Amino acid sequence: MVGRMPRINTHYQKLRAGYLFPEIGKRVRAFAAAHPDARIIPLGIGDVVLPLPVPIVDALKAGAEEMGKRETFRGYGPEQGYDFLREAIAASYREQGAQVALDDIFVSDGSKCDTANIQEIFALDNVIALTDPVYPVYVDTNVMAGRTGEADDSGRYGKLVYLPTTAENGFEPTLPAGHVDIIYLCSPNNPTGAVMSRAALERWVAYARKEAAVILFDAAYEAFIREPGLVHSIFQIPGSRDVAIEFRSLSKSAGFTGTRCAFTVIPKELCGRDAGGGPVSLHSLWNRRHTTKFNGTSYPVQKAAAAAFGPEGRRAVQANIDYYMENARLIREGLSSAGYRVYGGQNAPYIWLRVPGGMTSWDFFDRLLAEANVVGTPGSGFGSCGEGYFRLSAFGWRENVEAAVERIRTNCRWEP
Amino acid sequence: MVGRMPRINTHYQKLRAGYLFPEIGKRVRAFAAAHPDARIIPLGIGDVVLPLPVPIVDALKAGAEEMGKRETFRGYGPEQGYDFLREAIAASYREQGAQVALDDIFVSDGSKCDTANIQEIFALDNVIALTDPVYPVYVDTNVMAGRTGEADDSGRYGKLVYLPTTAENGFEPTLPAGHVDIIYLCSPNNPTGAVMSRAALERWVAYARKEAAVILFDAAYEAFIREPGLVHSIFQIPGSRDVAIEFRSLSKSAGFTGTRCAFTVIPKELCGRDAGGGPVSLHSLWNRRHTTKFNGTSYPVQKAAAAAFGPEGRRAVQANIDYYMENARLIREGLSSAGYRVYGGQNAPYIWLRVPGGMTSWDFFDRLLAEANVVGTPGSGFGSCGEGYFRLSAFGWRENVEAAVERIRTNCRWEP
Known part of the structure; x- marks a missing residue:
């Protein structure tokens, strides 16, 4: 029967890997299973956390x-x-x-x-x-x-x-x-x-x-x-x-x-x-x-x-945006003062940082997850010129953002 | 500039006509504009009318x-x-x-x-x-x-x-x-x-x-x-x-x-x-x-x-389905007793009727609209074998369905 099944769209077979975020999810789940006590802070997927305004x-x-x-x-x-x-x-x-x-x-x-x-x-x-x-x-x-x-x-x-x-x-x-x-x-x-x-x-x-x-x-x-x-x-x-x-x-x-x-x-x-x-x-x-x-x-x-x-909606939406952009400032300034080379985060909810110490983006992902229990997004997931970069999202609770910055500053002070 | 614009997906140009329902909408709007007093009953598009259950x-x-x-x-x-x-x-x-x-x-x-x-x-x-x-x-x-x-x-x-x-x-x-x-x-x-x-x-x-x-x-x-x-x-x-x-x-x-x-x-x-x-x-x-x-x-x-x-949801949904299927029965039996050859409507919310008098489906659409102020869907809109057929939808208010059946019985008694 196999020889005559309908032909698939074989262009799908050119796709290099799973879509980026499922892969991140998989690694995070594996880490969480192995370290049930770790309090993992997600700054990976750009997903909002603040509830819908009234x-x-x-x-x-x-x-x-x-x-x-x-x-x-x-x-x-x-x-x-x-x-x-x-x-x-x-x-x-x-x-x-x-x-x-x-x-x-x-x-x-x-x-x-x-x-x-x-x-x-x-x-x-x-x-x-x-x-x-x-x-x-x-x-x-x-x-x-x-x-x-x-x-x-x-x-x-x-x-x-x-x-x-x-x-x-x-x-x-x-x-x-x-x-x-x-x-x-x-x-x-x-x-x-x-x-x-x-x-x-x-x-x-x-x-x-x-x-x-x-x-x-x-x-x-x-x-x-x-x-x-x-x-x-x-x-x-x-x-x-x-x-x-x-x-x-x-x-x-x-x-x-x-x-x-x-x-x-x-x-x-x-x-x-x-x-x-x-x-x-x-x-x-x-x-x-x-x-x-x-x-x-x-x-x-x-x-x-x-x-x-x-x-009213606009005021409430603006307040939420201000909240996230304050997160962006905290990440940007916190990591910058820790010696990271940091881009973005001034007119966008994403901070794009240079991965230190010659690591690859996925190496840094794994180490950040292991050593700071922080999830970010490997730059190489966005293309080959993203290799050596890493994305942190400003969409998170303030206390999580502060804790993440503090942990990275304390645990992840690699040479640039 | 025109000579170098991006090439479109020219398969779209093979499409024969506008999507069926926009064409119906156009004819109905034209009729309504010309006959502002007509109380048009829509039994064309299969769209529900009953509100969402509690x-x-x-x-x-x-x-x-x-x-x-x-x-x-x-x-x-x-x-x-x-x-x-x-x-x-x-x-x-x-x-x-x-x-x-x-x-x-x-x-x-x-x-x-x-x-x-x-x-x-x-x-x-x-x-x-x-x-x-x-x-x-x-x-x-x-x-x-x-x-x-x-x-x-x-x-x-x-x-x-x-x-x-x-x-x-x-x-x-x-x-x-x-x-x-x-x-x-x-x-x-x-x-x-x-x-x-x-x-x-x-x-x-x-x-x-x-x-x-x-x-x-x-x-x-x-x-x-x-x-x-x-x-x-x-x-x-x-x-x-x-x-x-x-x-x-x-x-x-x-x-x-x-x-x-x-x-x-x-x-x-x-x-x-x-x-x-x-x-x-x-x-x-x-x-x-x-x-x-x-x-x-x-x-x-x-x-x-x-x-x-x-x-609870299922009971309420079933009550709505029963309502529409009673409409279907009224259309089916009403038109059948008026001499129409009628199919469907027993396990489906659509009644499929043979267009009488050798008319085309669109002829019948126009006459039904003009003479009974009822909107249906021409069978030919669904394919060439639909020519000579016409779809009536059971999705409507009971009083509209009853009025539509009565008007068709009274005004549209063509020879089969």
Whole structure:
């Protein structure tokens, strides 16, 4: 029977390893089983800990109540999201000086899904550029779709164009030497915590306009930008509406990692081209994909998301962000004063540190877990240029962050 | 610039028309604008109207409350779903005599997504069989992935194997003459309302075992089966775990079309084969897809879903199903006594009728809208063998259903 079973999508077999976070989970579980008394502090996965703010919980409950009454029950909603939420999102873009219309916005249940699914509307032979290190989902989903070759020994896949972002170039990806069709950019960056300057984004938009490329701009962490004048949205850059798609999420800002709401902005003027070279609206392609393969985000969740954009919701969300960013400061300053070379953490909830003593990222992971009982994320899990780096997340309880910093300072003072 | 824009996935350009339901919406809006006084009764889209039952609303609110407290807040959950829900689902399978383990189950936010996304784990050159008429999502997502040729004049796509299900064969698809790799089956059927007999399912499982094919079994409507002895799950059929994947949803049963929860069952022993002919677990491929491209279903929604499996929730859900099935009986008997030839509606919430007077399905749609102000779904929207048929949904308020039946009986008595 085996010889005739349906053929699988063999591109999956090119994937180099399990998705990063399951591997971390496995090592942590093994360590915890062997050391049942260890109080392990998780600063690995970027998952929020603060509860949903009261105005958001109230909206979620009100949405639930509405679903229980004949007069206010809602069945299928518009796949693109309810206008009350899209209008709130559009208004928040207007405040940031970004040009986004209500019907450019597609509400979804997560940016992981959106950044993973967006590639489906593009042909398989486009040349894809992405930074190294990078959020693994961008890479893996293109591998699974067959848009890459095999992985080499460093874990890099054939056909992808990797743009190194390291301490040497100030974590700013440089423009590709030649033509690429699609570019993934993430700012504030996961994992490096770097924020792209306005000038850099202007260069990228100019590049994309010249090369007629599309920028897939992941702004999932824009709410963590503290410095005035930094760019929150690619759509603050003039000329970007012809060349960019933006992804945003309530996961980290409003604490929605378990509640699930995000959105994607595709300007209606943005086009790709078909086999004959004719322009085709990417907005209409995505709309076809979204309405055919998705049935809209849960209504009570959309109510809760809208509350996060209301005056009370925003204050509460900002307070949570301030809390995490104080964690980031503590980690950054604590480790810095202990002799670590530390990056990020000023406009992003991630601290990116240079692994000391010539260790690999996974060596450091294992030692940090063993000697400080702290879980972080090995930089090499984000790409070969992440080797020798390590990500700590600012999403944690203050007391845990303080204890983790103290333990690292005390137990892990390796020579740089 | 146009000449160098990123190339789109041109398979989208093979899609014949907008997705069926947006087209219906457009015609209804146009009619309503031209006839502002008409009281239009929607029996088109299969969308529930009864509010969520109290135990489910309470669970949703309790989940929201938990999200608002430090001690009970939940961030990222397991992508496959929380065990409390997977255990409830597994228990309900056990009661039905179906062999399903907790870790065969993947919780999601909708069966539309699941039935749309499952094809990604299969190679593009598998031969796909599906019934005609059929739920359009199965077809469209395979077109979008490039697994078909162009559409012909009847709307059928090259490379797909269509299995007619019409009154002539009692709406039972016959086994393909030759080999196919993947078969979509839906029972109770959308749109025909037919239920596959145990003997028929046994034949299909035997065929799949002999041909080493995979059956994608959509059981989204299993809760509407009234007749004892009919099969609810493909996993009630011995030998099915090697050859089948099952999709189920809370959308229609528990009224979750706006709340969003569904699940997919992939037995761990089910395999496809790779390029070398070696077996590859489809469960592990789907797990990779699910964890890379999806971040789990909203926690409060999973709580609500679990409540639908609890004793009180089940009673309330059953009462709602009974309500809709009484609608189905009224439509079925009302139209039958008016001379219509009527199918389905006994173990499914859909009534499938023969369009009278030699009209096309869309002609009948327009006349039913104009003369009875009733919205249904043209059978041809589900495939060329649906031409000459029409779907009415039992999801509506009793008074609307009664009024719709009365109007059709009075205003639409065409010769058969």
